Amino acid sequence: MAREKVIGSNSNPDDSNKHDAALRPKLLKEVIGQRKVAERLEIAVRASKKLNEPLGHILFDGPPGLGKTTFATVLPNELGTSIQLTSGPALSKPADLLPFLTNLDEGSVLFIDEIHRMPRIVEEFIYPAMEDFRIDIVLGEGMSARTISMNLKRFTLIGATTRSGMLSGPMRDRFKMHEHLEFYSVEELATIVRVNAAKLNTPITPEAAHELARRSRGTPRVANSRLHWTRNYSAAEHDGPITEPIARAALDMAEVDRDGLDKNDRKYLETLIDLYAGGPTGVEALAATINLASDTLADEIEPYLLREQYITRSPRGRVAMPRAYIALGKLASKPKTEDKQGGSLFD
Numbered sequence: 001m002a003r004e005k006v007i008g009s010n011s012n013p014d015d016s017n018k019h020d021a022a023l024r025p026k027l028l029k030e031v032i033g034q035r036k037v038a039e040r041l042e043i044a045v046r047a048s049k050k051l052n053e054p055l056g057h058i059l060f061d062g063p064p065g066l067g068k069t070t071f072a073t074v075l076p077n078e079l080g081t082s083i084q085l086t087s088g089p090a091l092s093k094p095a096d097l098l099p100f101l102t103n104l105d106e107g108s109v110l111f112i113d114e115i116h117r118m119p120r121i122v123e124e125f126i127y128p129a130m131e132d133f134r135i136d137i138v139l140g141e142g143m144s145a146r147t148i149s150m151n152l153k154r155f156t157l158i159g160a161t162t163r164s165g166m167l168s169g170p171m172r173d174r175f176k177m178h179e180h181l182e183f184y185s186v187e188e189l190a191t192i193v194r195v196n197a198a199k200l201n202t203p204i205t206p207e208a209a210h211e212l213a214r215r216s217r218g219t220p221r222v223a224n225s226r227l228h229w230t231r232n233y234s235a236a237e238h239d240g241p242i243t244e245p246i247a248r249a250a251l252d253m254a255e256v257d258r259d260g261l262d263k264n265d266r267k268y269l270e271t272l273i274d275l276y277a278g279g280p281t282g283v284e285a286l287a288a289t290i291n292l293a294s295d296t297l298a299d300e301i302e303p304y305l306l307r308e309q310y311i312t313r314s315p316r317g318r319v320a321m322p323r324a325y326i327a328l329g330k331l332a333s334k335p336k337t338e339d340k341q342g343g344s345l346f347d
């Protein structure tokens, strides 16, 4: 397995979630779903081994919890090399990147999570490292300043971002592979729940795994946390395996609704519908009303609501779709086109 080099206090972006780390697949063949992405990576790994060249730099993008870090940590395992982990916000100046670059092993991986939040000055510092495995260090200041070049070991930079649009063009172009991660199907998530329940020595029926999967917002990280909660609930309240009624009761208690929406999802939709008459309204206004950061809305809440057509985005802002009204019980069945006052509700 890949050796994980740890530098600095921010070097492991996933410290906060030890459970996730324990459940993370170790090899490509253990990764569930994202088949096309996994197949392309498998080819890249085989080519890298055969040609004895480091893997080309790879950029993963997609909403949080879909497996960007998982892929990044699986690749060095496949290559039998080491990995160092850091994140864009931890790299405020070029000097913050230096220990990582000088600690590289030949062919090893440097993983930068939230790479879109790396300041431009650090981005520019990393360009020659990505292109020529070299960095330019400026010593001194003013008239006496001089630049020295330092050669680095050949390495692979893996970047992860929830906002590929915020990455500069030159940065994006320096990645050889761009892989977009999609939300998972219920069947794929049910498999992840079953596999992870087994890793946790927790017996679960296929029906219960399906129920957890259906209510996990298409996201493995959410499925893992729903599984952890249900496991605790089951251990406290019952004996034997997690069954479908137990899974239902556990998720109901956690205020995850029958569609899998959680408190924040519902607060978002309620605010959009009740306070802003269904929109259109801007994300900043919504964020201020709900008292959440607009980044949280844009990165964590909206991608799933958009994908499942609870909301849509118009040039003037977010708009609630009929499915949102139905989910919140604002309409019993299919929405009517006209509201009681004769105004158009859904056009």
Ligand SMILES: Nc1ncnc2c1ncn2[C@@H]1O[C@H](COP(=O)(O)OP(=O)(O)OP(=O)(O)O)[C@@H](O)[C@H]1O
Binding pocket: 014, 019, 020, 021, 022, 023, 024, 025, 030, 031, 032, 033, 034, 063, 064, 065, 066, 067, 068, 069, 070, 071, 113, 160, 192, 220, 221, 224
């Ligand atoms: N394809 C997969 N197969 C099996 N388990 C997965 C897969 N993708 C993710 N997981 C599980 O979900 C957890 C969260 O995934 P991961 O941390 O890789 O997401 P992420 O996209 O990097 O999120 P973030 O950007 O927020 O860190 C993993 O620890 C793992 O248990």
